Amino acid sequence: MRFNKKVIGSMTVLSSLCVMTTVAAMTNNGEDTLAKYKNNKVVTVAYTESNRGRAGKGLNVSRTSLENKKDTNATIKVQGYEAVGEKIKGVLQELKLSDEEKEWTDALMPKVEDFLLVRADANQDAQVVGKLYKGSKATVVEKGEQWTKISSGNVQGYVRNDMCYFGLDALNYASQNCETVAISKTEGLRVRSTQDTNAEVTKVLATGESIQVDRGTQTNDEWVAVKVNDATNFVSKQFVDVKIKTNVGITLEEEAAAARAAEEAKKKEEEAAAKKAKADNSVRQESSSPKATSQKAAPARTQGSSLAASSNDVTLLAALIQCEAGGESYECQLAVGAVVVNRVQSGYADGTLYGVIYQRGQFGPAMTGKLERTLAKGPSATSIRAAQEALSGVDNVGGVKNFRDVSSSSYSGHVIGGMVFF
Structure with a gap:
């Protein structure tokens, strides 16, 4: 029946x-x-x-x-x-069953706070071949009375039934414990403040870009509630795929390789920090020596035309400033903002602040996700002040449109702190 x-x-x-x-x-x-x-x-x-x-x-x-x-x-x-x-x-x-429920009928998730061991055979003494960390999803290959054979990522093996959620129970657990995201299916998808196509645009998503879903907010059939800087906003349901973010199992070899890669990345980061500190010290020494008079002095501030910007534009520019020069002086942060504004005024990308900042291959933080993380936390008050002043038309770099870290650049230009503007 x-x-x-x-x-x-x-x-x-x-x-x-x-x-x-x-x-x-x-x-x-x-x-x-x-x-x-x-x-x-x-x-x-x-x-x-x-x-x-x-x-x-x-x-x-x-x-x-x-x-x-x-x-x-x-x-x-x-x-x-x-x-x-x-x-x-x-x-x-x-x-x-709904389409989402159908996708989970053969699914399994570990009932753990850390990880569940995956074994080569269906007994407690069998060799460990991998792990299912909390939030990982596996496919049930064959379910027995006490053990279940699963497949997840590159891991295949057996897990204990009493340590797992199955089917709809796994879906319910994932809904409550894993992040749900809406993934844009189109370029330039507008996120709006209310469930109205005429409402204020608070964010724009690129194709494939994801945004956190607000499951606690009820919507009509045409919209999905999402989070933008902790505020509830909305995207059109027809232009997104809503998915629960889950991980996959990891083999012991993959885990060991990941640990080595993390250690290597940490080592490189420490070396880069030491190199930058050495370069910054060298710049300070040169600026205090007699020969520093031959160095290009930073230009005086000028007041140009302001750039029309919403509060979201201010926040976006401030977040980029914090990513690029958060540890530098206020003048250096203002200079980064002035470079971005100079590019917009010159018609770079599509002549918009968003287009300039997200132009492919230009600003690293916009490409790596660091900018989005900073936006989620909110930029500092200093970065916001620098963004506001730059958007008002203040320019302390003489109209230039590029900058680099002094330690990684051979360009000549205006040196402000540890950065050169050219």
Whole structure:
């Protein structure tokens, strides 16, 4: 028999993933015993927006269907939703799983705080071949009574059933513990302040760019609620794919390689920091020596035409300034802002602040994700002040449109702090 979705009050009854051969509807606050149904499977489940999961009621009734052989006198109490048993009463509609639920019918997630070991065979003493860290999703290849064979990433092996969530339980766990994102399917997707195509644009997404979904906010059928700087905004549902972000399993070899790569990256970062500190010290020494008079002096400030900018433009420019010169002086931060404004005024990219900052191959933080992380946390007050002054038309670099770290550049130009502007 097939099942269909049926709404009762604010709850939607869902079918079990197990196949049931007989079905009966019971009224609100009614009760019956399992004895009537003998050993047939019984389901008492509900889906609510607050719980976002399936819940069972009554002695020995689990969250999914079960075959009760121990206590045939157990009472099933119905609290505002239907219990499904043997005899058919009333009209039943066909129950269907959503597309998202269908994707999780053969899925599994570890029930751990750190990681779950994946073994080569279905026993506790078998060789460990990989790990499923918290938030990892695996595909069930074959489920046994105590162990399940899984596949996830490059890991294939066995995990203990009692350490895992399966099917819709895995989906419910992922919904509550993993980040959900909306991925743009089009270039220049506008994020808006309200569910209205005429509402203020608060952010623009490139194709493939993702943004965090706000699952706690209700929307109509045409919009998806998302987070922009901790504020709830909205994107058109037809232009995004909504996905729960999960990881995959990792082999022991992959984990060892990742550890080596992390150690190497840390070493390179420390070497780069030491090199920059040495270069900065060299610049300071040169600026205080007599021969420094031959060095190009930073130009005096000039007041040019201002650039029309929204509060979001200010925040975006301030975030870039913080990424590029957060550890430098205010004058250096202002200079970075002036370079960006000079490019906009000169028609770079599409002549917009967003276009200039996200122009391919120009500003590293915009390409690596560092800019988005800074936007999420919010730029510093100093960077915001520098952005506001630069957008007002103040220029302390003489109209130049480029900059580099002094330590990594052979360009001649105006040196401000550890950066050269040319």
